[in-house]
Amino acid sequence: MFYHLLYPLKEYISGLNVLRYITFRAGGALLTALLVSFIVGPIVIKKLKQKQLREAIREDGPTSHLRKAGTPTMGGLIIIFATIIPTLLFARLDNLYVWLVLLAMLWMGVVGFIDDFLKVRKKMKKGLIAAYKLAGQIALGLILGVIIILFSDKLSPGFALNSTSTSVPFLKNALLDFGLFYIPMVILVITATSNGVNLTDGLDGLAIGIVGIASFAAAGMCYMSGNAIISDYLNIIYLKGSGELTIFAIAMVGAALGFLWYNSHPAQVFMGDTGSLAIGGALGILFILIKKEILLIIIGGVFVMEALSVIIQRGYFKYTKKKYGEGRRVFKMAPLHHHFELLGWQENKVVVRFWIIEILLVVISLTTFKVR
Secondary structure, eight states: OHHHHHGGGGGTOGGGGGGGOHHHHHHHHHHHHHHHHHHHHHHHHHHHHHTTOBOOOOTTSOGGGGGGTTOBOOTHHHHHHHHHHHHHHHSOTTOHHHHHHHHHHHHHHHHHHHHHHHHHTSOOTTOSOHHHHHHHHHHHHHHHHHHHHHTHHHHOHHHHHTTTEEEOTTSTTOEEEOGGGHHHHHHHHHHHHHHHHHHHTTSTTHHHHHHHHHHHHHHHHHHHHTOHHHHHHHTOOOOTTGGGHHHHHHHHHHHHHHHHHHHSSSOSOOOHHHHHHHHHHHHHHHHHHTTOHHHHHHHTHHHHHHHHHHHHHHHHHHHHHHHHSSOOOSSSSSSHHHHHHHTTOOHHHHHHHHHHHHHHHHHHHHHTTTOO
């Protein structure tokens, strides 16, 4: 909004020329996201308490978590406000990339909100039926996939030339063409990332810290992909206009830091599915739009491990119950962070060590831009 309102006045006020730079606007978005978090956060937390929208702790979880019962949930609203407002203020609103990522965040935010509302307000233990939640994720992936294919020329010439392809890490100028399977791939990425973040959100500060680190890496990749000189130097696909996604990604970093202020141990508020599904869906579409879907597997490695631990635990339990008449477990508890808790690790230690792992995964991911 500021770009469209103020940049045309640069001929009269030379200082407004800085609005042409993505880095300047991204900095503004980061600070604004933090400011919105600190203003909106206490208001949202107070309203959640007044409406009795409090978390019900799972009975089969670690006993140490029972003391968290009654903590307000649906705090993901803070993250959504703190990401979308700065994006609307500092990003170019004539950019299709920006609207697609905003659509993903809002869509999954609504799905998560309905799920949380049914659990905490209507006292439906499982919230939104799993099939309906999955339907919402699939519908979003389908809509985004169709828009991307039909309007790839509106995104950028580079995107149109490689509309159904993705970059392959560690290989120079290598592309993998999904062809007819492109839309299913988009659906898979959106579903996997949103569910991955949702499963990781089980300890104070864990999911939001990892999302903040991943978003910072995504911001750098968006900037590089949208810069003709840098993308040419690194031999990555130049996607004109994708640099505007830097502003959204950096706003999400600011929102993550702001929310962490309230979500750090002991948490004053939980993000709930409202937040985890929203930021998960947003992360997924970010990497789809910059043609780095495979790289998301590395950067989102913690989410992958958390999701795999649940799949392995459930699969092995069902297999052993059928074979031996008694279900057995691979992990002490799934998702994976609970396994380490039951090994005797303090909650903060699990959180910080998972953050460290995420930082290492980001470093590995960034090396793929030069190690080819």
